[in-house]
Amino acid sequence: MPTKKRQKKEKRPKLSWKAVKRAAKLFKYLRPYRVTFIIGMIFLLGSSLTGLLFPGLMGKLVDAQGTESPESESLLQLDNINVVAAMLFGVFLVQAVFSFFRIILFSRVTENMLADLRQSTYNHIIRLPIDFFNRNRVGELNSRISADISVLQETFTTTLAEFIRQIIVIVAGIVFLTFYSVKLSLLMLATLPVFMVIAVLFGKKVRKLSKEAQDLVGKSNVIVEETLSAIQSVKAYVNEWFESSRYKTATDSVKSVALKNATWRASFASFIILCLFGSIVLVVWYGVLLREAGEITTGDLFSFILYSVFVGASFGGIADLFSQIAKAVGATERLMEILDTESEAEAKETQVKLKGKVNFKDVSFSYPTRPDIKVLNEVNFQVEPGENIAIVGASGAGKSTLTQLLLQFFQPDQGKILFDGENFGDDIHSVRSNMALVPQEVLLFGGTIKENIAYGNIHATEEEIIAAAKSANAWDFIQKFSDGLDTVVGERGIQLSGGQRQRIAIARAILKDPSILILDEATSALDSESESLVQDALERLMKGRTSFVIAHRLATIVNADKILVIEDGKIVESGTHQELIAKGGRYQSLHNLQDIGSRSIADPIS
Numbered sequence: 207m208p209t210k211k212r213q214k215k216e217k218r219p220k221l222s223w224k225a226v227k228r229a230a231k232l233f234k235y236l237r238p239y240r241v242t243f244i245i246g247m248i249f250l251l252g253s254s255l256t257g258l259l260f261p262g263l264m265g266k267l268v269d270a271q272g273t274e275s276p277e278s279e280s281l282l283q284l285d286n287i288n289v290v291a292a293m294l295f296g297v298f299l300v301q302a303v304f305s306f307f308r309i310i311l312f313s314r315v316t317e318n319m320l321a322d323l324r325q326s327t328y329n330h331i332i333r334l335p336i337d338f339f340n341r342n343r344v345g346e347l348n349s350r351i352s353a354d355i356s357v358l359q360e361t362f363t364t365t366l367a368e369f370i371r372q373i374i375v376i377v378a379g380i381v382f383l384t385f386y387s388v389k390l391s392l393l394m395l396a397t398l399p400v401f402m403v404i405a406v407l408f409g410k411k412v413r414k415l416s417k418e419a420q421d422l423v424g425k426s427n428v429i430v431e432e433t434l435s436a437i438q439s440v441k442a443y444v445n446e447w448f449e450s451s452r453y454k455t456a457t458d459s460v461k462s463v464a465l466k467n468a469t470w471r472a473s474f475a476s477f478i479i480l481c482l483f484g485s486i487v488l489v490v491w492y493g494v495l496l497r498e499a500g501e502i503t504t505g506d507l508f509s510f511i512l513y514s515v516f517v518g519a520s521f522g523g524i525a526d527l528f529s530q531i532a533k534a535v536g537a538t539e540r541l542m543e544i545l546d547t548e549s550e551a552e553a554k555e556t557q558v559k560l561k562g563k564v565n566f567k568d569v570s571f572s573y574p575t576r577p578d579i580k581v582l583n584e585v586n587f588q589v590e591p592g593e594n595i596a597i598v599g600a601s602g603a604g605k606s607t608l609t610q611l612l613l614q615f616f617q618p619d620q621g622k623i624l625f626d627g628e629n630f631g632d633d634i635h636s637v638r639s640n641m642a643l644v645p646q647e648v649l650l651f652g653g654t655i656k657e658n659i660a661y662g663n664i665h666a667t668e669e670e671i672i673a674a675a676k677s678a679n680a681w682d683f684i685q686k687f688s689d690g691l692d693t694v695v696g697e698r699g700i701q702l703s704g705g706q707r708q709r710i711a712i713a714r715a716i717l718k719d720p721s722i723l724i725l726d727e728a729t730s731a732l733d734s735e736s737e738s739l740v741q742d743a744l745e746r747l748m749k750g751r752t753s754f755v756i757a758h759r760l761a762t763i764v765n766a767d768k769i770l771v772i773e774d775g776k777i778v779e780s781g782t783h784q785e786l787i788a789k790g791g792r793y794q795s796l797h798n799l800q801d802i803g804s805r806s807i808a809d810p811i812s
């Protein structure tokens with residue numbers, strides 16, 4: 207359904223000075239290949255100019271004589287038919303060679319430049335803060351980038367060269383025209399280019415309406431499809447009449463657009479016959495009058511008409527090319543907008559090994575997309591290295607947000623988060639390199655199991671990977687696959703169960719050997735065997751590490767060194783299970799509701 211927003215996005219790009227200035231940054235990517243580009247330009251200039259010799263020589267061919275003319279004094283003997291024909295072939299040959307190299311060179315520049323642009327856009331995007339991904343839908347971003355880059359590809363390989371060629375043809379063509387006859391040139395320029403541009407605009411309108419009609423036909427087919435596939439419902443509700451009228455509305459709109467298109471096409475045809483051909487006849491008619499008056503020869507008139515066609519066609523073509531260039535400027539601007547978004551600070555060369563002490567000091571936070579809502583409100587707590595913290599609270603209380611701040615995806619608006627008593631400022635990579643995350647829903651990359659585990663430490667040896675898999679209770683099921691560690695997972699490979707994926711994620715975390723662990727417990731129930739394997743692996747992983755668990759399992763909560771109870775972004779209670787139950791406060795009522803960790807717990811607490 208086209209929303210207002212989408213319609214806005216699809217609006218034709220407009221060329222503004224700001225957009226052009228931003229798009230000009232693209233030339234940074236052209237720089238390394240400028241020499242090739244300049245040579246390509248020389249070839250382009252050469253092929254365009256030699257192309258312009260064609261109408262002139264054709265005129266000479268018309269005026270030339272078949273036999274040797276005794277009065278010929280010209281060095282090039284342009285009045286000899288054989289010489290002129292040979293020269294014409296020479297022109298084609300030069301033009302063919304120039305065009306060949308022009309295309310090769312321009313393609314080389316474009317492909318190199320676009321590869322660089324793709325790479326730096328990708329490099330930049332994955333370094334952008336999480337906030338950027340909250341604001342932009344990933345699928346949209348992806349298709350936008352690939353669409354924008356293909357617009358640029360088209361522009362740099364063809365459109366730009368065509369545009370320059372047309373400009374050369376127009377400028378040089380007009381100069382040549384005036385050599386033949388100034389009077390005739392003025393008449394031609396007053397009519398032909400104007401009509402050519404109008405013809406192009408006409409053509410565009412017709413194309414647009416045809417597309418519109420096609421879309422409407424598509425929409426009406428959807429109605430047929432829907433009705434036929436749900437024919438039982440249609441009949442059961444006696445809605446045949448309703449469906450017929452729905453289809454009629456759709457076919458009526460197809461008809462009205464098609465008729466509108468017919469009117470445009472009819473006008474277009476009359477326009478071509480009357481104006482465009484009329485203007486050619488007018489120029490030829492005037493030309494013939496001038497020839498009668500001895501101002502121009504037949505051959506020159508012939509050349510003149512050919513030049514006129516060249517110039518007129520270029521005028522017509524340039525309107526279309528201009529709109530394509532505007533589109534490319536728009537595409538570049540959007541890419542530059544992404545490239546101009548500030549990325550996260552660069553990773554430092556050496557990264558500290560943390561012990562795992564964590565302090566939250568008066569931390570308040572709102573998401574940048576919703577600055578008016580305080581998601582965390584003056585949160586204070588301290589965790590000693592190796593402690594096991596369960597975070598509990600109702601849905602929307604701020605549990606995940608707290609872990610996002612721990613992971614340095616966002617910085618607090620107020621207060622500080624200290625690791626081993628230190629504020630790491632923008633050295634977020636040092637902090638992250640000491641952390642591992644086991645998310646609720648584990649998504650594996652589309653490679654092998656080995657690659658997926660090694661993601662925790664890409665330099666790990668096979669032995670280390672196997673040890674991690676064993677420790678994560680994953681080795682048994684991995685071994686059962688015929689390809690073992692080399693089994694491909696994901697879309698084109700084996701689909702792993704939720705519990706198996708979790709154990710892979712645990713093995714990955716073990717390999718990273720972090721001092722701080724963030725776990726978002728799965729809420730979907732695993733079968734009891736899988737559950738106990740995961741639990742056992744997790745316990746092994748958590749040993750000796752500071753761990754924050756968004757807890758949904760009773761066992762995790764009861765065994766935690768400290769439970770943080772969050773409500774509306776505030777820590778309302780903290781302590782061990784026994785302490786909090788004894789206190790008889792918020793935790794106890796959550797507990798009685800069996801709603802700890804925001805979802806009901808299967809086994810009731812006795």
Ligand SMILES: Nc1ncnc2c1ncn2[C@@H]1O[C@H](COP(=O)(O)OP(=O)(O)OP(=O)(O)O)[C@@H](O)[C@H]1O
Binds near residue numbers: 340573575599607
């Ligand atoms: N990316 C975001 N942008 C804006 N607001 C967000 C974002 N993520 C979460 N919120 C809001 O922040 C508040 C806390 O959300 P959070 O995800 O931390 O809750 P939670 O306790 O983890 O909930 P649940 O148990 O349902 O996962 C909610 O009101 C939520 O709407």
